[in-house]
Amino acid sequence: MTTPGAQPPADLVITDCTVLVPDQDDRTPVPTPAPTLAVLPDHAIVIRDGLIDTLLPSAEATGIDSRERIDARGQVALPGFINCHTHAPMVALRGIAEDLPVEEWFNERIWPIESQLTERDVELGARLACAEMIRAGVTCFADHYFAMDRVARVVDETGLRAQLGWAYFSSQGPEGRERSLEFALAHQGSAGGRITTALAPHAPYTVLDEDLAQTARLAREHGLPVHLHAAENRAQTDNSLKEHGRTPIEILERTGLLGTDLLIAHATGLIERDFAVLARATGRIAVATAPRGYLKFGWDTTPIAELARIGIPVGLATDGAASNNTLDVWDAMALTALTQKQSTRDPRRLTAREALDHATRQSAQALGLADRIGSLAPGHRADLVLVDLDGPHTQPVHDLAATLVHSARSSDVTTTVVDGRVLMRDRQLLTVDVRETVAELAERLPALTDRSHGQRIQTYEA
Amino acid sequence: MTTPGAQPPADLVITDCTVLVPDQDDRTPVPTPAPTLAVLPDHAIVIRDGLIDTLLPSAEATGIDSRERIDARGQVALPGFINCHTHAPMVALRGIAEDLPVEEWFNERIWPIESQLTERDVELGARLACAEMIRAGVTCFADHYFAMDRVARVVDETGLRAQLGWAYFSSQGPEGRERSLEFALAHQGSAGGRITTALAPHAPYTVLDEDLAQTARLAREHGLPVHLHAAENRAQTDNSLKEHGRTPIEILERTGLLGTDLLIAHATGLIERDFAVLARATGRIAVATAPRGYLKFGWDTTPIAELARIGIPVGLATDGAASNNTLDVWDAMALTALTQKQSTRDPRRLTAREALDHATRQSAQALGLADRIGSLAPGHRADLVLVDLDGPHTQPVHDLAATLVHSARSSDVTTTVVDGRVLMRDRQLLTVDVRETVAELAERLPALTDRSHGQRIQTYEA
Numbered sequence: 001m002t003t004p005g006a007q008p009p010a011d012l013v014i015t016d017c018t019v020l021v022p023d024q025d026d027r028t029p030v031p032t033p034a035p036t037l038a039v040l041p042d043h044a045i046v047i048r049d050g051l052i053d054t055l056l057p058s059a060e061a062t063g064i065d066s067r068e069r070i071d072a073r074g075q076v077a078l079p080g081f082i083n084c085h086t087h088a089p090m091v092a093l094r095g096i097a098e099d100l101p102v103e104e105w106f107n108e109r110i111w112p113i114e115s116q117l118t119e120r121d122v123e124l125g126a127r128l129a130c131a132e133m134i135r136a137g138v139t140c141f142a143d144h145y146f147a148m149d150r151v152a153r154v155v156d157e158t159g160l161r162a163q164l165g166w167a168y169f170s171s172q173g174p175e176g177r178e179r180s181l182e183f184a185l186a187h188q189g190s191a192g193g194r195i196t197t198a199l200a201p202h203a204p205y206t207v208l209d210e211d212l213a214q215t216a217r218l219a220r221e222h223g224l225p226v227h228l229h230a231a232e233n234r235a236q237t238d239n240s241l242k243e244h245g246r247t248p249i250e251i252l253e254r255t256g257l258l259g260t261d262l263l264i265a266h267a268t269g270l271i272e273r274d275f276a277v278l279a280r281a282t283g284r285i286a287v288a289t290a291p292r293g294y295l296k297f298g299w300d301t302t303p304i305a306e307l308a309r310i311g312i313p314v315g316l317a318t319d320g321a322a323s324n325n326t327l328d329v330w331d332a333m334a335l336t337a338l339t340q341k342q343s344t345r346d347p348r349r350l351t352a353r354e355a356l357d358h359a360t361r362q363s364a365q366a367l368g369l370a371d372r373i374g375s376l377a378p379g380h381r382a383d384l385v386l387v388d389l390d391g392p393h394t395q396p397v398h399d400l401a402a403t404l405v406h407s408a409r410s411s412d413v414t415t416t417v418v419d420g421r422v423l424m425r426d427r428q429l430l431t432v433d434v435r436e437t438v439a440e441l442a443e444r445l446p447a448l449t450d451r452s453h454g455q456r457i458q459t460y461e462a
Numbered sequence: 463m464t465t466p467g468a469q470p471p472a473d474l475v476i477t478d479c480t481v482l483v484p485d486q487d488d489r490t491p492v493p494t495p496a497p498t499l500a501v502l503p504d505h506a507i508v509i510r511d512g513l514i515d516t517l518l519p520s521a522e523a524t525g526i527d528s529r530e531r532i533d534a535r536g537q538v539a540l541p542g543f544i545n546c547h548t549h550a551p552m553v554a555l556r557g558i559a560e561d562l563p564v565e566e567w568f569n570e571r572i573w574p575i576e577s578q579l580t581e582r583d584v585e586l587g588a589r590l591a592c593a594e595m596i597r598a599g600v601t602c603f604a605d606h607y608f609a610m611d612r613v614a615r616v617v618d619e620t621g622l623r624a625q626l627g628w629a630y631f632s633s634q635g636p637e638g639r640e641r642s643l644e645f646a647l648a649h650q651g652s653a654g655g656r657i658t659t660a661l662a663p664h665a666p667y668t669v670l671d672e673d674l675a676q677t678a679r680l681a682r683e684h685g686l687p688v689h690l691h692a693a694e695n696r697a698q699t700d701n702s703l704k705e706h707g708r709t710p711i712e713i714l715e716r717t718g719l720l721g722t723d724l725l726i727a728h729a730t731g732l733i734e735r736d737f738a739v740l741a742r743a744t745g746r747i748a749v750a751t752a753p754r755g756y757l758k759f760g761w762d763t764t765p766i767a768e769l770a771r772i773g774i775p776v777g778l779a780t781d782g783a784a785s786n787n788t789l790d791v792w793d794a795m796a797l798t799a800l801t802q803k804q805s806t807r808d809p810r811r812l813t814a815r816e817a818l819d820h821a822t823r824q825s826a827q828a829l830g831l832a833d834r835i836g837s838l839a840p841g842h843r844a845d846l847v848l849v850d851l852d853g854p855h856t857q858p859v860h861d862l863a864a865t866l867v868h869s870a871r872s873s874d875v876t877t878t879v880v881d882g883r884v885l886m887r888d889r890q891l892l893t894v895d896v897r898e899t900v901a902e903l904a905e906r907l908p909a910l911t912d913r914s915h916g917q918r919i920q921t922y923e924a
Contacts (some may be wrong), residue, residue, distance in 0.1 A: 094857075099803075099813045131854035181565060296868075298807040325868035326855060338757035341561075345760040351561045355657035384695035392593035393788060395900045396907060397554075402557035406758075406787035411873035438857045 003184060009065040010305055011420050012047040015058045017072035017386060018400075019043045020079070022361065022375040035400055037353055039257055045077060047382040050192075050419040051057040053377055068422070070415060072386050075154040076404070078356075079374055080139025080383040080416065082363035084315030085265040085288035086147045086226070089117075089125030091132065092441060093322035098448060102233070102297050103460050111456035114146075122442045126154040129327055131272065131432040133160065136328045136410035137385035140289070142263065142367055144200050144227055144315075156191040158431045161383060161425045161454050163367050165200025169458050170208040175275040177201070177211055179216075183223050194438045195420060196225075196369070198263065203229035204248045206458055209255050216256030225261035225284075225368055231269035232353055238269075260284045261368055265317065266290065266299045267307075278338040279310040286366035289358075290319040290334040290365045292326070301339045304358075315366030316359050324364055330410035333359045337405055352401035386415035472528040473882050474509040477520045478535035479848060480862075481505045482541075484837040500814055507539060509844040512654075512881040516840055524747040530884070532877060536849050538820075538866070541836055542601025542845040542878065543791040544825035547727040547750035547778030548691070549607045550577075551587030552717040554593065554903060555784035558911060564695070564759050565922050573918035575836065576608075577909055582908055586903045588632050592788055593894040596622065598790045598872035599847035601880045604725065604750070604779075604829055606662050606689055618653040620818055620893045621885045623845060625829050627662025627689045631920050632670040639663070639680075644744045645679055646686050646867035656881060658687075658831070660725065665691035666710045667698060668920055671717050678718030687723035687746075687830055693731035697759040700731075701923075711736040721745045723830055728752065729769075736855055741772040749774055752781040754788070754798040765803045766820075767811065777828030778821050795821045799867055806866065814863035817826035832856075848877035 019040040044061035046054040063308040097109035122145070133141060140161035143151055148166040155162045176320045177199075184197035201207040201215050207228075219226050230239050231248040240248050249270065252258050258281035267287045278285060289302035316332045317326050333355050340350035341433050366375025373383045384425030387408060389397060394412065416424040423431050481502040498579035506523035508516040518586075549799050552572075559571035584607070595603060602623035605613055610628040617624045628645040630638030663669040663677050669690075681688050693699050693710040702710050711732065714720050720743035729749045740747060751764035766776050778794045780786050802812035826836025836847045849870060851859060856874065859865045878886040885893050 021891065091854075094869060096858065096860040098861055098864045098868075099810050101809050128854050128857060135854060156906075177757045228488075248589050292800065295804040296809060298803045298809045298811075321869075325864065329854065338754065341760045342757040347760045348565050349756060352805060390896075391554075391595060392590050392894075392896045392900075393790065395590060395896075396554065396904060397560040398556065398907075398911070399560055402560045402787065406560075407556060408781075409871060411871060432854075434852075434857075437853075438854075442858060445860075449860070 009050050010053065010064055010154060012068045012070070012382070012417070012422070013064055013066040014045040014077065014386070015061055015063055016044070017041060017075050017077045017079045018253065019045060019055055019376055022377060026288050031297065039400060045384070046302070046455065047420040049458065050382055052376060052378050052380050052382050053421045055376065058294070069324070070386070070425070074390055075386040075388050075414065076388060076400070077376060078385050079360040079376055080298055080385050080418065081359050082315060082367065082374065083133060083138050083141035083316035083318055083327060083329050083332070083364050084263065085290060086141050086327060086355070087320035087329070088141060088143050088151060089122040089128035089145055090320030090322040091129045091327065091376045092121055092125035092445065092448065096323055097322060105454060106460035107173065111458050111460070112451045114451070115455045116450070117146065117190050118462050119147045121155060122446070123150040126151045126438055127158065127432055128434070128439045128441065129321070130154055130158040130160050130433045131429055131437070132327050134158065134416045134423045135413070135427060136330060137387070137413035137416055138327065139327050139372060139383040139385070139416060140369070142198070142227060144265070149187070151193055151333070152187050152190060154262035155195055159421050161194040161373065161418055161420050163196045163198055163227070166198045167202050168247065169202050169206045170211045171206070171458060181218055183224070185222060192419065196367070198225045198227040201226070201228045203232070204240065205461070206250045209251060211253035212251065213258055217258040218360050224255055225262040225263060227265070227374055229265045230267065231274070232266040233297070233317045234269040237271055238268050242357070247271060247274055248376070249277050253277050253281070254297055257286060258341050262286070263366055264290060268294050268302050270303055270306070270321045274307055278312060284368060285312055288317040289314050289336060289365060290317040290324060291332060291339045292324045295335070295339065298378045301343050302375055303334070305344065306341055311363040313362040314358055328410045329359060330408070334405055352399070352405040355405045356401055373455035382420040383418050385413045385417070387412050425436050465554060467654065472508050472510050472515065472866060474530045474532070474879070474884070475523055475526055475528040475845070476507040476532045476534050476539065477523055478504060478506070478752060479537050479539045479672050481517055481539045482818070482839055483517065484839060499818065500857070501862060505836065509882040511604035512844055514840050514842050514844050515783070517838065521558040526618045532848070532887070533620060534877070536852055537848040537850055538862070540821040540847050540866070541819050541838055541840060541848060542797070542847050543599050544829065545595060545600050545603035545725070545780055545789060545791050546725065546828045547752060547779035547781060548603050548789060548826050549604055549782035550591035550605050550613060550789070551584040551589045551607055552782030552784040554583055554587040554788065554907065554910065556787055559784060567785065568922035569716055569918060574913045574915070577919045578734065578910055578912070579608065579915045580608045581612050583906055585612040585616060586899055586906070587763070588613045589894060589899045590618065591783070592616055592620040592904065593891055593896050593899070594624050595601050595873070595887045596708055596894070598792060599849070599875035599878055600791050601847070601878060602829070602831070602835060604660070604689060606727070611649070614649050616659055617657055621880050621883050623656040623835065623880055625658045625660055625689070627660035627748065630662050631661045631664050632669045632673045633668070633920060639653045641677065643680055643684070644663060647684060654798070654881070659757070660689040661685045663688070663690045664712045665694070667923070668700065672800040674717035674719055680721050681722040687725060687916070688727040690762060691727045693726070693736070694727060695759070696731040698731050707895065709733060709736055711739050714781060715739050717745070724748070724838055725750060725828055725871060728764065730756050732763050732765055732768070737768055737772055739848065740774060746775055746830060748774045750779040750784060750828060751798060752777050752779040753794060753801045754786045755781045757786065757797070757801065763805050766802055767806065775824040776820055781807070790872045791821060792870070814861070814867040814915065817867045818863055824902040839919065842884040845880050847875050850876050
């Protein structure tokens with residue numbers, strides 16, 4: 001009920017939905033071994049100033065004045081999914097390098113093509129990627145690429161949340177590292193606070209130890225997190241041992257990066273000795289897992305159970321679409337559950353509830369944003385999605401977590417909200433013109449994908 | 463152009479689509495090592511009497527008189543997908559037995575619940591399953607379950623194509639086998655020819671050798687195919703060797719089943735000696751692979767490359783939704799490509815083209831229907847789907863096969879046609895009322911899923 005003198009109208013009220021909320025143990029900072037799900041039926045979500053203001057039974061929300069209302073009857077409200085490691089602009093190269101080992105994928109296709117990448121290509125690719133993610137219920141992504149000022153512009157205009165890092169190799173000289181720092185400092189907190197930034201060395205096999213050490217110092221000095229690839233596959237670990245006598249994780253320790261807030265992409269090549277190294281890290285360490293690509297390249301997958309044992313959260317990711325073909329975190333959630341069961345040969349592992357926990361709370365922890373996003377709790381940013389479970393493929397619902405993880409798909413997302421702003425409503429994108437973006441990109445692709453110049457931006461030798 | 467004295471109006475003309483057609487080598491009866499894809503841009507499909515009559519450039523189709531037209535501008539026409547092994551009515555139990563090993567899944571959950579299954583439950587489950595499959599672009603399914611006369615009724619009314627087998631265990635006495643035969647004979651060619659039938663012993667671990675041998679004799683006598691589970695996982699093979707000194711495949715040979723037209727579900731537990739046995743089979747042997755369930759149970763997957771080497775086609779399948787959670791063959795296609803790459807550790811294996819070949823032509827071969835369905839060729843039944851690739855997740859298209867297998871999803875299917883009849887148009891189901899089916903099923907579920915009676919229809923000891 002509004003009464004004279006009550007607070008001003010809400011910005012958005014979503015009524016009559018089933019709300020998935022964290023259980024009582026949600027405040028524990030490390031992954032919970034067996035997260036439970038609390039479900040609030042017939043609830044309303046009241047949003048003010050970009051924040052979740054209140055969750056209350058729908059019947060009690062009828063009198064609340066609001067500038068916008070969504071009737072979500074029969075739908076489930078979830079925290080928006082978080083893509084913890086991607087290269088959004090690479091959607092421009094979706095499907096251009098198929099059925100290849102990683103060396104050939106990089107050296108013969110991707111790195112030659114990327115040597116011709118223009119800022120406009122990056123911008124168009126990022127816009128198409130944002131459209132794909134909004135449609136799939138992704139509300140935040142951690143991007144690691146080039147020309148990141150253009151990606152930041154697209155994040156600003158499309159309304160998503162992102163953690164952006166400008167990638168660099170040692171082969172670029174000090175300029176690469178300096179540009180990454182400049183970008184991180186200039187864009188931290190931009191787009192109304194929706195953009196956070198990270199330093200983004202490419203990987204221990206493309207960035208020299210001295211540059212990694214310098215990155216660690218800069219991260220501490222400026223209070224910036226670091227986002228890189230490491231131990232992407234077992235061959236990299238074996239090669240690192242052969243060449244340097246150290247695993248990629250030991251190189252991260254030696255160069256001081258394990259003392260920073262560090263997001264490690266992939267980590268499928270971890271070996272036994274790495275867990276002790278990670279366990280004694282003094283920084284906030286997290287891993288992003290992108291299971292589709294590991295299957296596609298024929299690699300092992302990220303050892304999630306072992307990482308959980310030492311308190312390292314594992315967020316979900318899609319990697320870039322040039323390798324994974326999709327930016328669908330829902331798909332990554334299902335594949336994470338399935339591939340963990342398969343790799344451990346234990347069907348009891350990675351339950352549907354745990355998969356949801358990785359997709360939301362642990363992914364927010366991985367980006368250092370667990371105080372802001374990843375759960376539908378009053379005081380958190382209003383980043384959420386509505387999911388329609390009325391389709392024949394999601395009925396009946398015996399177990400909501402199983403339905404969400406193993407039967408529902410990203411195409412069941414009807415509505416995507418970031419910071420209280422509706423970016424997709426009833427499956428209609430409100431902030432991106434896909435047709436126009438695709439048309440301009442199509443005109444530019446022949447110049448981008450021509451490889452007759454014989455150059456590449458880097459060589460993969462791991 | 464129609465001229466006086468020309469043939470009567472077509473039943474359906476689909477214009478302006480990209481048509482995926484078999485390459486020149488399509489008539490080879492065994493799996494082609496590296497199938498190529500032929501693509502006809504801006505083509506029309508003319509359908510008469512349930513058959514594909516002609517494929518021709520759209521410009522030449524404008525004058526063709528037709529009772530129904532579909533403008534498929536920007537869409538791709540594919541053969542309808544075939545679900546080569548499922549238990550459609552089990553959608554009623556979707557999500558009821560999660561994160562469990564197979565013994566517990568069967569003995570503690572599924573078989574106790576199935577002891578209370580009524581014919582009405584089967585009918586409602588089948589109807590919901592058909593809705594799910596039509597929406598996902600599945601035009602034909604091979605079903606292996608109980609109360610199959612009810613499933614046949616649903617196939618008739620929903621318009622799908624199916625190969626149906628009434629399952630039996632030796633524990634039912636001779637009545638089980640007799641009912642399976644009676645059903646197969648009574649329903650062969652029903653629903654206007656859309657229903658074919660098979661004998662359906664459950665598996666070598668639940669059907670005695672003498673009953674399998676009798677099944678083989680009946681199959682030959684009546685010209686019926688046989689559809690069963692065998693070598694579902696490695697533990698079954700090991701157990702069979704321990705108990706009988708023979709693998710499940712050797713039992714199939716010894717009982718004469720390898721002399722019939724045999725569809726083997728799963729076959730993830732094949733060992734080296736099985737390939738020689740299968741290679742000398744005199745019947746038309748095929749395998750159905752349902753990769754999602756193998757990941758979920760932590761099993762190996764079907765050894766497709768080894769089966770291809772001995773000329774055995776592998777069709778795609780979803781198994782029942784109680785284990786796989788979905789009847790989505792598109793998902794099975796992507797997972798088949800991904801898991802074959804992973805299990806062989808070779809990213810060059812099972813290309814996107816090969817995955818499409820498994821989903822269409824090899825699946826039709828697996829059901830003995832390759833002369834009728836599985837490719838868009840004049841004279842084949844008009845079983846096809848239209849797919850919208852304009853979504854941001856499927857753009858740009860550098861490689862149509864990769865886009866279809868690794869980026870597109872079943873939710874991109876807009877239109878499903880079986881035998882020339884439109885079962886879904888613009889994502890609207892035309893032959894099933896999902897809401898009514900779900901509502902009645904929901905009322906019946908408490909009685910079905912109560913396990914307090916302590917009974918089960920069978921015990922899993924493999």
